[in-house]
Amino acid sequence: MKKILISDPTLRDGNHAVKQQLTLEQVAAYAASANAAGVPIVEVGHGNGLGASSLQVGMSLLEDGAMLKAARENLTTSKLGIFLIPGFATINKDLRPALDLGVDVVRVASHCTEADTTQRHIGFARECGKEVYGVLMMSHMAQADILLQECRKMESYGAEGVILMDSAGASLPFEVSEKVKSLVDHLNIAVGYHAHNNLGLAVANSIAAAQAGAVILDGTACGFGAGAGNTPLEILVAVLAKYGYNTGIDLYKMLDAADVARAKLVERTPVISSASLVSGLAGVFSAFSTPVERVAREYNVDPRDILFELGRRKAVAGQEDKIVEIADELARKKSRGTPE
């Protein structure tokens, strides 16, 4: 039976779904249930990772350290994971203090063509003896050969694995297969995949990745995550078992964990709203749909127009300020077009 390592960012990506307002009680409750289910890695933090609490991508209710402590206290067998994007988080301000709180697994991310911004952070976490992965976000925006070249850089910095994120939920299964296979064929480290559900393909894309040789998959309880949500972990675990993959996760207890999430974390089970679907089609970072809807109301413009324009301008993760810029332009155009 082939093994799949599951990494669960419910308490990180899920923060996007509640505008970064997860509470200590929620972090503790879900961490305890994921631990009980035997989820190997529980990732915790602001939706954009360490040091990302900001007006640009949302202020979090809790400080990074508080979230990590609450999770740490409730994990006995599961490893505690963090995520960070250089340009938001720095080693001195964010990574070092987080490691001091007992983090086990570190994921260092960049836009899919900018892996060389992760060199110092990957190196530092490795020197500290942590399990370290490189992450390429928005992987639908680069071809397989470019992704391979960027992953090779992360491998050379010391990453023990690389994860492709379909941050916009924009990929189709055949694209996932091609990109993952190219990495599996040419790298000496583990390959993983992190899907989003904007086009209703999160589970299918995760399976495509596994069949192409990925050995790490991400999923969140009830799909709790940015926009249309992530791969629902309880479904992924069940489907993987049916395909004959071993995750080591107890299905009943995973279902219990999903129930805890549904009762305590999830305000509404993620649905593929118009904005999320358009975000997937336009190839725009999933977490943009919430601020896009807010800004569209404030400027009285169509959120779908904003999303397609963001896609046309190739906005990357973290460029939420472009939403206001584009809404302002659309509103001006509109007022010029309809003289009153």
Added chain:
Amino acid sequence: MTQPVSKLKVAILGSGNIGTDLLLKTLRSAYLDCTLFIGRNFNSPGIAKASGMGIRISDRSIDAIINDPSGCDLVFDCTSAADAKRHWPILQQLGKIVVDLTPAKIGKMCIPAVNLHDCLGSQNLNMITCGGQASIPLTHQIGIIHPNAQYMEIVSSIASRSAGPATRLNIDEYVETTEGAIQSFSGCRKAKAILILNPATPCIDMQTTIFAKIDNPDMEKLTVAVNDAVAKVQKYVPGYHLILPPTREGGRVVIMVKVQGRGDYLPAFAGNLDIINCAAIAAAEAFAQSPRKMKQHR
């Protein structure tokens, strides 16, 4: 008695992209005369460019200045932070003004639109970062109008192709230096800087967004002050434009500027590199126009 009109003799130390772009900017200046362009290798593209234009060149690095101490009065250091730290005691001893474009953080932080006059008393000027040059003229104004602003944040997006290997490797230093400078100039105790690289083609222009959390912001005063500050910056950075005037959105004040480069040696999309070079030229020209200040440093 009026001062005789003579240009200030400047040397450019470092023949990479920044140094070569600065050279082209000095050639346009009415106040600066580049008397020496220094690299480490006669085969570098920058040295070839300078040589082709009839500029005196050297491949001797800092020794070129040690061996010809009267050849220049001001040195633009465009090497690396480590080299700039080594150069400074030597140049200080020789009585040279140093305009430091590396992240060495030795001298007085200089934002020409804000504190140019105060800088003339210092022998070493630190040009901070591109995001700092683009945002601090505005965050400084916010700090004057709202000394109790709770928080300021600046987000710069730059074209991937304008971020060289050193910028990428030192992204943490960029963030921390910019945050420190924003706090220091605005008086705001909490500041955050974010840097985003965007690989889109055609390359994006540098864009900087300023967010502030302010109780009851005085939007009229902010608008006037921001317009004034933008006009001041435009005097030395022609490609600096306000694209979103102070706006209240989602409980925050938002301001956006765009920086297009002049396209001297660096491509026009590299507004991030252009703005720091434009600021360095503005600082050097201020010294050139103040011979009395120059003498104090001898």
